[in-house]
Amino acid sequence: MDILTLEQLPQGGFAGLKEKQVVTDSRVFGGRKNALTSEGIGNFVYLADANFLPYGETGMHPHREIDVISVMVKGRISHAGSLEHGQSLEAGSVQVQRAGGEGFAHNEINPDETPNQMIQLWVLPEVAGQVAGYQVYEPVEGERTRIYGGAASESGPFSSRTMIDVLSATKGQQTQHEGEVLAYLSSGSATINGHELSAGTLIRTNKLEFIANEQSQLILVFTD
Template sequence: MIDIRSFDSLGKFRIDWLNAKHHFSFGEYHDPSRMGWGALRVWNDDEIQPQTGFPPHPHADMEIITYVRNGAITHEDSLGNKGRTVAGDVQVMSAGSGIRHAEYNKEDELTRIFQIWILPDQRGGQPRWDAMEFPKGENAGKLVVLASGDPDRDGGLMIRADAKVLGATLKAGQSVSYTPEAGRHQYLATTAGVVEVNGATMNARDGAAIRDVETLTITALEDAELVLTDTR
């Protein structure tokens, strides 16, 4: 099963500093058929204007992965963590028993991010934040693990969930394949470019809910960048 969800069909939210598209129900956008996909609960496609951002606010019991597509995001939280994550890199916040954080675009250019929320395997726990650089060459032409519930095995940043978040950049004509375990849920979104997913076409910033596929083959019809999640 591969359910392509066009960018135009996504939920919409816009104010002066934020232009957001929601792959799943979020905030004022509610679609009973799009409440999540397995343990994946939120996938937001956010554009944040320069010198603005999300002011301090709380979270608990959620694994929040931020993939920066353009520009940079600056994180601050109630644990005293501060960090700037640039395009192509990733940050992870395990909200655990509770944390307050802010995410600002302190740049002079538009910042674009994917904000991905995955339900943890267990509630509570010590909140934490981490970030990692992923040099552009590392994910060229292959899927690279950005975050995982087992980073010692898979690489990437640690999340407290039986899940993986992977990324790839493909030149036109290149393909990557992924073989999921039976019964799991995959969700794919492209940041740029047009790809074929087992023969189905995805345009830039489309999403695809995937399940019960023995092998997932993604072929770039033009230069493309993509992010894939695999959850229980």
């Protein structure tokens, strides 16, 4: 099992937010990749743990041929852009934007006078030239929710062989995973494969045994 914590990574940021990049896959970042960061898995290529400053925002910027997933951990975000302008995300909410060949532009804004926390993930699409799309998920406390990947369907997550689940764990809740997985503990604390770990920890393992020591949020990325 490989363990990477935020304490091991340099502080970065842009516009109105501070962030630490945890996953920067060489396929996308090449020579710009920080050697301390993790590689991805499947088509998953990027993870950043960001804190927006009071009233901070990313600024309007475009994406094309990338799927952008935003997992709110603390606080709120007001979403502006070419997809679902005006959407608001509360703590625990997940926003999934598929750029496709059409592309989209967006600006994420902290509407409050206190910092927030958001995890951003990028996944490369398996098929180029798709239409842009937008989804919001509200994972339920005590449940593990698929927010990305799996077989194509009219009402489910965007299809991909790379899958992302979000577990909103209650104290004592357990989950397991067989096979290679990247798991990011974005809030709380947990015992993972016998190790006591706190928020801001990325784990790469071929078998995951997770027990929440308190209310926690775990993001799991894996392939079929």
